[in-house]
Amino acid sequence: MECRSLKMVVVYLCCSYCILFGWCVIASRDCEFPAIFNFGDSNSDTGGMVSAFPAALRPPYGETLSHEPATRYSDGRLLIDFIAKSFGLPYLNAYLDSLWPNFKHGANFATSASTIRLPDHVLPKSGFSPFYLDVQYTQFARLKARAKAIQNQGGTQYANSVPLEDYFKNALYTFDIGQNDLGEGIFGNKSLQEVKASVPNIINHFQENFKSFVLCLFNSRSFWIHNTGPIGCLPYILVTFPSAERDKVGCAKPHNQVAQYFNDMLKQAVVQLRKDFPSAAITYVDVYSAKYSLFVDPHKYGFELPLVACCGYGGEYNYSSFSCGLTITVKGSQVFVGSCGRESFRVNWDGIHYTEAANKVVFDKISTGAFSDPPIPLNKACLRN
Numbered sequence: 001m002e003c004r005s006l007k008m009v010v011v012y013l014c015c016s017y018c019i020l021f022g023w024c025v026i027a028s029r030d031c032e033f034p035a036i037f038n039f040g041d042s043n044s045d046t047g048g049m050v051s052a053f054p055a056a057l058r059p060p061y062g063e064t065l066s067h068e069p070a071t072r073y074s075d076g077r078l079l080i081d082f083i084a085k086s087f088g089l090p091y092l093n094a095y096l097d098s099l100w101p102n103f104k105h106g107a108n109f110a111t112s113a114s115t116i117r118l119p120d121h122v123l124p125k126s127g128f129s130p131f132y133l134d135v136q137y138t139q140f141a142r143l144k145a146r147a148k149a150i151q152n153q154g155g156t157q158y159a160n161s162v163p164l165e166d167y168f169k170n171a172l173y174t175f176d177i178g179q180n181d182l183g184e185g186i187f188g189n190k191s192l193q194e195v196k197a198s199v200p201n202i203i204n205h206f207q208e209n210f211k212s213f214v215l216c217l218f219n220s221r222s223f224w225i226h227n228t229g230p231i232g233c234l235p236y237i238l239v240t241f242p243s244a245e246r247d248k249v250g251c252a253k254p255h256n257q258v259a260q261y262f263n264d265m266l267k268q269a270v271v272q273l274r275k276d277f278p279s280a281a282i283t284y285v286d287v288y289s290a291k292y293s294l295f296v297d298p299h300k301y302g303f304e305l306p307l308v309a310c311c312g313y314g315g316e317y318n319y320s321s322f323s324c325g326l327t328i329t330v331k332g333s334q335v336f337v338g339s340c341g342r343e344s345f346r347v348n349w350d351g352i353h354y355t356e357a358a359n360k361v362v363f364d365k366i367s368t369g370a371f372s373d374p375p376i377p378l379n380k381a382c383l384r385n
Contacts, residue, residue, distance in 0.1 A: 031222065031382035033087050033172040035106035035163050036080075039136045040176035041129070042112035042353060043229075044080040047071035047094035048131065049112035053123060056112065058325040060311060060339045064356050073112055075310070075343045076356025079226075079287075080108065080174060082363035086378060087172075095139050096131075102161045106171060107143055109136035115180045116206050120188070128184060133177060133206070137213040144168055169220050172381060176226040176287075178202065178266070182258060183231070187240070192254050199262050207269040211276065222382045223282045225270055226366075227263040229291045232256035235309045235319035235351040249295045250307050256292075263288055267373065281384045284373040290365040294347045294358055301361050306347040310340040310355060319351035 038044050050057045050071050057070040064076030071094070072078055081091050084106075092108035093101035101107075111131040119128035131139075147162035163171075181202045185195035214223075231237055232244070232252035244252040263286070270284040298306040308317050311324035313335070322328045326337045340346065347358045354362070369377035376383060 030379040031087075031172075033089070033170065033222070033382070035104075035167040035171040036084055036087070036089060036092060036174060037106050037140060037168075037171055038080050038092055038108045038110055038174045038176070039133060039140075040080075040110035040174075040226075041114040041178075041180050042073040042110075043179065043226075044078055044108065044110040044174070044176045045071075045073060045094070045112045045114075046078065046080065046092050046108045046110070048096045048108065048110055049129065051094050051096035051098065052111065052131070061325060061350075063339060064343065073353045074349050074356055074359065075339065077359060078356075079176065079359050079363050079366075080110075082360060083172075083174060083224075083367075083378065086363075086367060095143065103143065103147070104161055104163060105167075106163070107140075109139050110176070111136075113180055114177060115184060116177055116202050116209075117181060119180075119184055128180060133209060134213075137209065141213075170222075170382075171220060172222045172224060173214070173220060174224045174226070178206070178228045178262060179231060179259075182228065182262060186231075186237075186255070186258075192258055196258050196261055199258075199265055202262070203265040203269050206266070207273065210273060221280050223280060224285060224378070224381050225266070225283065226285045226287045227266050228259050229288050230256045230295070231259050233292065233295050233307060235307065235312070235317035235348060238307065238317050239315060239319050239351075251292075251295060259288060270373070279384070281382055283376060283381050285366050286371040286373070287362065287366060290362045290371050291354070291358075293365070294361065298347060302345060303347050303358070304342070304345050308346070309348050309351040310343050310346040311338060311350045313337045317351070324350040 059070055060075065061070035062068050062072055084091055089105045092106050093103060095107045095109045111129045113127055113129040115128060115132045118132050122128050122130040148165055150156055150158050150162050151165060182195060185198055230251060232255035237252050237255050241252055244254055247253040267284050270282055274282050294301060294303060295306045298304065309319045312318040312320065313322040314320040322337050324337055328335050328337060343349065343355045344357045346355050349355045365371055367378040369375045
């Protein structure tokens with residue numbers, strides 16, 4: 001009788017704790033996602049931009065991925081690659097890849113320089129992707145419709161290259177986008193105050209599109225949304241804005257404050273989306289804090305010179321207009337802008353993007369749930385709080 005009473009007390013206390021703190025994770029099972037569909041920019045682009053604009057990447061990009069052509073804006077794998085691997089799924093093919101892609105277990109709609117809103121200027125005229133988030137949604141809609149038509153035909157040669165219908169409902173949908181919306185303003189001669197003032201509109205666009213396109217169109221349940229990273233710690237910001245106030249680790253403080261404001265607004269939007277769609281599991285992931293920790297204590301993770309690009313040329317941060325992979329002329333001699341050869345010890349790859357080694361550390365951090373709201377690990381992202 002005493003044991004039974006004790007068990008009831010324990011159950012009561014556990015339930016009270018869950019109610020009091022507003023979250024409770026059922027640890028009985030891990031999620032088994034049959035597919036992943038990703039939307040984003042160069043932080044998760046696995047070949048979209050290079051498929052649309054083949055000259056966009058060149059060696060040494062991708063050098064850590066042996067026997068792979070340069071498709072990622074890094075020396076190797078990205079967060080989305082580690083996410084797919086953690087579920088035993090293949091790396092995602094870019095939706096724009098026309099050379100024998102296989103979308104059976106998902107697709108990647110991300111392209112480098114993508115934004116949430118339609119940018120004022122797009123490639124090939126200037127530096128932003130024409131495949132902004134609205135376009136990525138329409139690409140997904142086409143893939144979903146074509147997959148259904150192919151599966152309904154049955155027995156076609158493409159049936160094993162597209163997802164089954166229930167894969168779409170049971171998939172994990174990942175988002176990593178927003179950095180370029182800030183960058184468009186920062187590098188568009190706007191003051192940081194003006195960039196900050198644009199954030200509510202950017203977030204509102206994300207939120208409204210999420211409602212209109214994602215949940216209604218996808219009829220799915222599991223969403224994993226990354227916030228934006230500490231842009232003030234990237235060499236391309238540090239070099240372009242040398243007079244910006246530095247924080248304790250040498251990052252541009254006002255630029256990071258804008259990123260943090262964006263993240264605060266995004267988190268509020270995600271909280272509201274959970275209320276609007278209570279049947280969905282929508283997880284907000286604080287990638288900013290995970291990445292910033294690499295600059296605060298790089299030696300803890302085996303890194304050196306966290307603010308210096310590995311692949312670049314010139315100056316304090318090894319970053320200039322002579323970008324990674326170019327061959328330039330210096331004092332009459334041809335010089336290849338290549339890797340530092342110590343990418344496994346570096347945080348930054350090319351002045352803008354992270355190395356595979358840094359991405360792996362960040363993945364290890366965010367996959368535990370320690371940086372998530374609600375605080376659930378990646379392998380339980382299908383469970384509502």
